[in-house]
Amino acid sequence: MKKILLLLSWLLVSTGTFADKGIDFASKPFIRAIEKEDLNGVSDLEELQFSDDVPTENIHGKFFQTRDENRQSPVRYAYVGRVNSCRTGGCAAPGNITGEIGYEYFDYFILFDARGSILQTKVFNYQATHGQEITARGWLKQFDGYSGKNDLRVGHGIDAISGATISVYAITRDVKEKTQMLQQWLRTSISQK
Incomplete structure (x- = not known):
């Protein structure tokens, strides 16, 4: 009986049953924020596709664009993603995240206007032991x-x-990277028109 329980426990853990959830791309805070901007929830958004010119290896989330550009909303683009930040003493060097025990995370979104300038940033799922202060509006x-x-x-x-x-540096670096990626995508898409 003990062997069966051990085997079941191992199977549950190894298949990720108790693992962290993925990013909620339709979280209530994200939906509320885009509805305030005259968008009808996620149905008004489509995932942005990047060309090979834009490096995407650092994306731990998704970029979206509005489907209907005739709306009155200033929001044209959105990013919903996850930032992995090192646990205190868990990472040897900044940006060097190793192993699952080496980091904690938080999920956030950014709303951008048509020129790729940030309109709003919000942390909606903070799963770290320290640094909660970065969630303050x-x-x-x-x-x-x-x-x-x-x-x-x-x-x-x-x-x-x-x-x-750690959280301050992590979100600052991520916001900068994601904004620059969107700017590069905008330059590429304009030059292709």
Whole structure:
């Protein structure tokens, strides 16, 4: 009987039954945010397809664009994704995330206008032990208006938060990368028209 229970336990763990959930691309906070912007939920969005010119190896999420450009909404693009941030003492070097025990994560979204400037950023699923302060709307407003043209650095335009250092650097780096990716996609799609 013990062998059967051990085997069942091993099967449950090895098949990922207890593993972290994937990203919820239709989370309630995301749906509410896009509905406030005169969009009818996820049905008004379609996944953005990147050409080979845009490196996509760092995408832990999805980009979307609005289906109907005639709407009054300023939102034209959205990104919903996950940021892996190192546990305190869990990663040897910044950006070097190794093994499942080496990181914690949070899921967030960014709403962009037609020019690829940030309208809103929101963390909707925070699964880390420290750094909850980055979920505050007041702190996240620092990203509003960012378009990839100026530098985005902690301590220079982005406030550091004591006790949330790892999360602050992780989301700042990810917002910068995703905005630059969208900007590159926009330049490529405009030049192809």
